Amino acid sequence: MNELERRDNGADLHPVGKNNQLTSLEVYDKYGAMAYGIILQIIPQPHLAQEILVNVFSSPQLQACNSYPFSFAVCVIKLARAKAVEANRKLMSIAQDGTANTFIKGDRSPQVIFDLAFRQGFTPDEVAQKLDISKSDVLKAFHDFFKSYSNS
């Protein structure tokens, strides 16, 4: 897998690279494009997205990924998404028109559910309420979403 692959016993979930901690620039070189892609999915304006990208990679929270129990990539995904969703919320509160939160009513496909939760920043409970389904259906949709991706 990668340099942060877990140890073989499975129980020890600390990253292998713990002693050899990655710097912000090394992480950026490796995952910058991926993080930028995620931010652009949430905030399609390139200038704002670039500002958030800088914020992600100069954030002290990034160093916490060195002690994150899973791969660095997943930690970067979470951090980039969290920062972009936070910025998007601020933008929406300024605009107050809710145009970005549009979705086709009645469409409960895993793609739509994933979009609402990951890109638009709703919690699984809020998504369930919006689509009038149970929370377990929302969570199951996440599984189906990544399953369909791995099968394709």
Next chain:
Amino acid sequence: MDTKDFIESGILESYLLGLSNEEEKEYVQQLILTDQGISDYLIDLETNITGYFDQHSSPPPPEIREIITLRTTKSDIQKKKHVFNQNSFGQESRKKDEYLDIEVNDTYIKVHKYWRPAFIAVFILSKIFLIAGLYFYFKTASLEQELVKLKTEVQLLK
């Protein structure tokens, strides 16, 4: 709930994407430690999720890297300053650590401030010499013409 049902429930996806609540997080963390099947599945899931987002990646402009370099260097200096203040009786080598080697990529050079009047003086003198040169050139040329004219007149009188 057996392992298969748990995997299909999507709680693990929600956990990895940071969408789960505290209760679910604790539950998953406990299960990871006790259930080898779930632990193994998480490794595949991480690869799968990373692969998905890798597919949607977009290279940022190169300037972003420089901005991050500057910002991280600045925060490193602040951190070091803080440590230095705490250990003010540290060794001389610690003072050396306060200086960071940074690579500055710009097209400017710095010169001494006396270069400005020197440059202005050279510029004004060059203009004066140019004007004087042109004046004497044209004056010489007109005198030569006059001389030729006078010589012709003298020859005609002879």
